[in-house]
Amino acid sequence: MLGIVVSHADAASTHIGEHLRSLRDWDTRVDETRPDADGGGTVYRTDSVELREFEALHLDIENVAAAFDDPDLLVFASKHAGETDELLTAHHTGNFGVAEYGGEDGRFARACPGAHEAVISALQRHAPPGYEVGMECTHHGPTAVGVPSMFVEVGSAEPQWEDPDAADAAARAILDLADEPADKPRENGTRRHLLGVGGGHYAPRFERVVRETDWAVGHIAANWSLEALAEWADSDEERDAVLERALAASAADYALMEGERPDLQAAIESLGYRVVSETFVRETTAVDLDLVETLEDAVRPVDDGLRFGKLAPGYDGEWTILDLPNELISDVRGVDSEALRETVENQSIAYATEQNGTVLTGPIVCPAEADLQAVVAPLVEILERRFDSVEWTADELVARETAFDPDLARTAGIPEGPKFGKLASGESVEIDGEEIEPERFQRERIRRYTL
Known part of the structure; x- marks a missing residue:
């Protein structure tokens, strides 16, 4: 009363x-x-x-x-x-x-x-x-x-x-x-x-x-x-x-x-x-305090970078930690950090960050029944914006790209400057009357991420 x-x-x-x-x-x-x-x-x-x-x-x-x-x-x-x-x-x-x-x-x-x-x-x-x-x-x-x-x-x-x-x-x-x-x-x-x-x-x-x-x-x-x-x-x-x-x-x-x-x-x-x-x-609003305490113990405290995903409010089921390769997270973040954050937030209960919560680093906490392929597939789509191809084998992602190799150009005597920059951008240049194609200084790079 x-x-x-x-x-x-x-x-x-x-x-x-x-x-x-x-x-x-x-x-x-x-x-x-x-x-x-x-x-x-x-x-x-x-x-x-x-x-x-x-x-x-x-x-x-x-x-x-x-x-x-x-x-x-x-x-x-x-x-x-x-x-x-x-x-x-x-x-x-x-x-x-x-x-x-x-x-x-x-x-x-x-x-x-x-x-x-x-x-x-x-x-x-x-x-x-x-x-x-x-x-x-x-x-x-x-x-x-x-x-x-x-x-x-x-x-x-x-x-x-x-x-x-x-x-x-x-x-x-x-x-x-x-x-x-x-x-x-x-x-x-x-x-x-x-x-x-x-x-x-x-x-x-x-x-x-x-x-x-x-x-x-x-x-x-x-x-x-x-x-x-x-x-x-x-x-x-x-x-x-x-x-x-x-x-x-x-x-x-x-x-x-x-x-x-x-x-x-x-x-x-x-x-x-x-x-x-x-x-x-603010970060724990709508997240059960029992879940907060458990994940702070398992991952890191909120003040050290733990953040909660869209699945956290009301979640009371089992969960698992996906410790994706740091190189994978870093490369996806380098392509589009906002898309990485949105993708992880939408699929996770929680995730780890650095630099006052601004940089997503992982690990990622997902429901126990989460499908690894469903979690990683959106990250592959982001990687494909940068790489020529991304192949997924049983336990590995292989990303390939053909890119300008500045060491090859320097070895060939190409002077650093505007023409060096044009070659890096995929444009042909003329040096001493010779047409130089950018393909001469390109090399295939391969990135492997073990899952």
């Missing part, structure tokens, strides 16, 4: 609450077990949503989940204050250092990365003209909530807090979460959740990840948060404890960093978590 917290101490929250109540046919009851100021009084319910109103400001309310009837997710409808004009935003709560605005020092509310990803998309769908949609780093309280939670906010000043269109958009986005789980599905003993480390308060890099991949982001330690952590933590052990709490509260086994932070990377890895690159996040 989705629980919604509305605060009468917050103008935007009050207006969002009004729109929430207008968008559903609510069942109402009076809860006399709690004071009206603490979520008692009139309670609004549907099958999957419960709305309660409080007098205190959100960040001062502790253990708010206890007021609701067994919620799975809590959303605080709130205002956003800043110099960011028209903005709809969402963020998790907690403190990497001193708790200046609610909650406890170095503590975090349980994040809801899956629902957070969903609400960013919903805010984008419902945003009024002129409003931007963003996400923020982790900041302020409360830290003791009781269930996964986040703030959904209208900003950034009084004109927006009073804007009915903005309140309506936030209300609709919140209600779209009625059947959304707080977390991404579990796979391979983990989830596609990331702890964000570094960057600015409004976290554009992590927002791109949420919008453009199937990974979600839990708590985010912006640059200023890391400075606050460094000022507050008395030791590396205390710093590491905060990082581990942030990872646990994000239900994350992975961290994504903005910039180079070797000390923090070492700290997170020493705690047993993995620091990944944005390349890893």
Whole structure:
């Protein structure tokens, strides 16, 4: 069940609450077990949503989940204050250092990365003209909530807090979460959740990840948060404890960093978590994490050049590694590197690359039942653009070409220069009154590739 917290101490929250109540046919009851100021009084319910109103400001309310009837997710409808004009935003709560605005020092509310990803998309769908949609780093309280939670906010000043269109958009986005789980599905003993480390308060890099991949982001330690952590933590052990709490509260086994932070990377890895690159996040989108782990062990890590082919998404069968000759891959790449890449991507589960993923080198991972001839035949077609013939025997490809041999021309005394170039291009030249045919300096070359 989705629980919604509305605060009468917050103008935007009050207006969002009004729109929430207008968008559903609510069942109402009076809860006399709690004071009206603490979520008692009139309670609004549907099958999957419960709305309660409080007098205190959100960040001062502790253990708010206890007021609701067994919620799975809590959303605080709130205002956003800043110099960011028209903005709809969402963020998790907690403190990497001193708790200046609610909650406890170095503590975090349980994040809801899956629902957070969903609400960013919903805010984008419902945003009024002129409003931007963003996400923020982790900041302020409360830290003791009781269930996964986040703030959904209208900003950034009084004109927006009073804007009915903005309140309506936030209300609709919140209600779209009625059947959304707080977390991404579990796979391979983990989830596609990331702890964000570094960057600015409004976290554009992590927002791109949420919008453009199937990974979600839990708590985010912006640059200023890391400075606050460094000022507050008395030791590396205390710093590491905060990082581990942030990872646990994000239900994350992975961290994504903005910039180079070797000390923090070492700290997170020493705690047993993995620091990944944005390349890893993008390349593994839609690929089962169990398959990712298996192929990283068998071939190489994604950050060292493993890439996934068109067959990878959803693949759960047996696979085999085709270790084609390096010379074959190199020669096909020399003819048409883009065609090589497209051919391998279309037929493979994964393949190895070098130079930051730009140069395909192999090996190639294919389904176990893949036919070698079907894999190699498109490569032969590419080779035939360069060679005069390509023959395929039982275990070998033989490629032949007749080409200009510069050593023969030099031996015959042909001076290097324009005429040398014409001969290389297959044109006849005249030297000392003699017509020289290019065929005199051509030699058959044979390339053999053992399969």
